[in-house]
Amino acid sequence: MQHQLQELRTEALQKIQNCKSQAELLETEKAYLGKTGSLQEILKSVKDLSADKKPVIGKLSNEVKKELEAEIELQKQTLKKLEIEAKLNSEFLDVTLPGQKPEIGHLHLIPQTQKEVEEIFAELGFAVMDGPEVESEYYNFEALNIPDTHPARDMQDTFFLDNKLDDEHGRMVLRTHTSPVQIRSMLTHGAPLRIIAPGRVFRYEATDASHDAIFHQVEGLLIDENISLAHLKGVMAEFLTRLFGQKVKVRFRPGYFPFVEPGLELDFSCLLCNGGGCRVCKQSGWVEFMGAGMVHPNVLKAGGIDSEKYQGWAFGFGLTRLVMMKHKITDIRYLMNGDLRFINQF
Numbered sequence: 001m002q003h004q005l006q007e008l009r010t011e012a013l014q015k016i017q018n019c020k021s022q023a024e025l026l027e028t029e030k031a032y033l034g035k036t037g038s039l040q041e042i043l044k045s046v047k048d049l050s051a052d053k054k055p056v057i058g059k060l061s062n063e064v065k066k067e068l069e070a071e072i073e074l075q076k077q078t079l080k081k082l083e084i085e086a087k088l089n090s091e092f093l094d095v096t097l098p099g100q101k102p103e104i105g106h107l108h109l110i111p112q113t114q115k116e117v118e119e120i121f122a123e124l125g126f127a128v129m130d131g132p133e134v135e136s137e138y139y140n141f142e143a144l145n146i147p148d149t150h151p152a153r154d155m156q157d158t159f160f161l162d163n164k165l166d167d168e169h170g171r172m173v174l175r176t177h178t179s180p181v182q183i184r185s186m187l188t189h190g191a192p193l194r195i196i197a198p199g200r201v202f203r204y205e206a207t208d209a210s211h212d213a214i215f216h217q218v219e220g221l222l223i224d225e226n227i228s229l230a231h232l233k234g235v236m237a238e239f240l241t242r243l244f245g246q247k248v249k250v251r252f253r254p255g256y257f258p259f260v261e262p263g264l265e266l267d268f269s270c271l272l273c274n275g276g277g278c279r280v281c282k283q284s285g286w287v288e289f290m291g292a293g294m295v296h297p298n299v300l301k302a303g304g305i306d307s308e309k310y311q312g313w314a315f316g317f318g319l320t321r322l323v324m325m326k327h328k329i330t331d332i333r334y335l336m337n338g339d340l341r342f343i344n345q346f
């Protein structure tokens with residue numbers, strides 16, 4: 001009997017220590033210490049033993065029982081500790097790891113360059129103006145001395161909206177140039193005036209490598225007393241020299257726009273060949289850049305400015321084309337299609 005008890009003790013202790021889960025431990029506890037467990041069976045048979053063996057076996061059985069109970073409790077604690085550790089390991093969070101960096105965007109090439117342009121003109125004393133992209137026919141055409149019969153109004157060039165503002169302002173259009181801001185600025189601020197107005201313009205055109213229905217322009221307007229085209233030449237040469245970071249020369253050619261008189265086109269010396277002639281400037285040494293001229297008296301009148309006292313010049317250039325020249329971009333469509341492989345190069 002004593003021997004049997006010792007064997008049971010050794011076996012039970014080992015089983016308890018090998019338990020891998022609380023459930024398994026509970027099973028083992030039941031198997032040895034439960035009502036029908038093996039130790040209980042032995043305890044039950046103690047009463048049938050002889051008087052001299054009874055106290056010895058009784059005592060030993062109780063000792064074994066206590067020992068097993070203690071071992072079970074110990075294993076219970078060990079398992080609990082392991083469970084907590086496993087949980088901690090699976091949920092481990094290293095707060096010292098560097099965080100995930102959010103992707104930081106940057107300005108698109110057009111607004112980037114627009115900012116540079118604005119900064120240079122601000123240094124030269126020009127204010128930056130804004131105007132609506134949805135304009136009335138009046139501001140986009142009439143006030144700029146563009147009569148009803150002008151081909152620019154043709155459905156081929158202009159996006160017309162369905163609604164008509166009133167008889168005086170005509171239909172609504174998507175502005176075809178930034179020139180309406182000339183009128184708006186004159187009406188709001190009067191003379192003298194020194195502004196630029198960058199912004200989006202729209203033309204009903206088929207797109208190809210050098211044409212897009214949406215592009216960006218920069219308008220310029222200077223009105224004061226005793227203003228001549230010499231000032232325009234000086235301002236533009238200075239502007240382009242600062243923008244390109246190298247000496248740039250400009251030249252005038254005659255040109256026609258209804259809202260200026262005389263009207264002209266301004267070219268600048270080719271930056272690639274320095275005027276010597278190359279493929280970019282088609283061997284001429286000059287790059288066509290913008291339209292300009294002395295503000296037409298009718299335009300000054302529409303802007304509420306006394307054309308006897310004041311005169312000035314205006315210009316308009318394509319910001320989009322400037323960006324393309326500056327960064328040697330060969331297709332205008334790259335600029336607006338939102339392809340990150342293109343955009344992230346700048």
Ligand code: PHE
Nearest residue numbers: 177179257291292314315316
């Ligand atoms: N608005 C003209 C264009 O879009 C450019 C221009 C502006 C010409 C001002 C002369 C003076 O082509």
